[in-house]
């Protein structure tokens with residue numbers, strides 16, 4: 001039976017069509033992504049990945065009946081300075097090796113961003129980039145870095161564990177059995193942690209899916225909950241990868257996430273992880289650049305921290321996005337912004353924030369204080385990339401002396417973002 005036509009289809013000179021996807025596309029899309037990302041796909045992995053895909057938010061490029069390109073977005077929220085905002089989580093982007101460098105990604109990104117802007121629900125789009133060259137041309141700016149750590153466990157004195165006589169306890173758990181408890185802690189911490197994404201039940205099941213094919217020889221995901229008489233105040237998720245060499249035990253502890261409501265829980269969870277027997281290295285991929293652990297150990301250099309990029313932000317609705325977040329200091333600044341793709345963002349905007357950090361952003365004809373493109377505003381949006389550093393790089397221009405310092409301070413935030421989950 002012919003499927004009802006409800007998708008917008010566009011074809012360019014190359015004869016390749018671009019249309020909104022539907023649920024039946026997933027097996028072919030999954031094969032395409034397996035090619036693009038050099039990953040074998042098991043039936044299990046296909047099901048888990050497919051469980052979070054929103055077919056109506058996917059774009060599928062076809063050459064005849066063959067799927068040759070794909071891009072998707074998830075409907076989730078992101079914590080930004082002082083607020084939680086709807087953010088299109090862009091993902092699953094790939095083009096067949098036979099069809100690359102013919103402008104397919106460009107077509108998909110342009111259409112996707114225009115559709116996000118036209119829908120008017122999500123003032124920003126966010127993504128993790130497979131290669132950092134790819135997304136600036138579409139207006140995405142690097143907005144949140146992360147720390148990777150390779151901690152030499154025997155070289156650092158861990159933070160204090162549970163205080164003797166404390167009523168608090170650590171409890172080993174099977175993560176999938178305690179989703180409700182993990183959710184409670186996560187939700188309490190989430191409003192304060194810029195860079196965190198919302199997780200409904202479906203997303204928790206995805207995050208904890210723990211496929212054997214993706215463990216690379218490590219154990220299943222372990223969990224420990226920090227209990228207080230008032231309930232859980234933190235948890236950690238990790239795996240171990242056992243190894244022995246000629247000098248004895250040399251296992252790795254691979255930390256997935258540590259979430260804590262208060263400093264005692266945070267310290268005790270890290271004490272637990274840093275003292276696991278038979279292990280010598282703790283590996284962390286998603287620590288914050290201002291991770292408190294750095295201030296808790298006696299030999300922070302031995303945490304083996306290196307910087308990596310994390311979240312990229314693309315502002316899709318400038319006035320809505322800038323008014324949605326809070327500001328670290330009062331500010332009244334006129335921004336001259338260019339956005340060649342989403343023209344409605346181009347223009348002069350007055351951003352005003354009071355002492356409570358809440359802001360308004362409206363069009364103006366007043367002279368501009370600062371000039372930049374939409375990319376720089378995306379970079380600065382999570383409070384981590386300084387407008388002043390961008391000005392030193394020459395991509396933000398100060399037109400009114402003194403305005404840069406004030407705006408740079410206001411766009412900052414008291415904690416750095418913590419991109420913690422690749423989606």
Ligand SMILES: CC(=O)SCCNC(=O)CCNC(=O)[C@H](O)C(C)(C)COP(=O)(O)OP(=O)(O)OC[C@H]1O[C@@H](n2cnc3c(N)ncnc32)[C@H](O)[C@@H]1OP(=O)(O)O
Nearest residue numbers: 036091092093094095100101102103104105106127130133
């Ligand atoms: C959010 C995510 O999902 S990130 C994952 C992105 N996907 C991958 O990395 C999987 C493997 N790579 C691919 O599938 C493809 O190479 C893609 C999707 C990255 C690019 O698709 P294409 O259709 O080839 O891109 P397109 O032809 O539109 O290229 C646009 C421009 O970006 C450049 N570009 C695209 N991909 C890359 C890349 N990986 N490295 C460097 N430059 C790139 C092109 O050279 C081109 O530049 P030009 O206009 O100056 O000539």
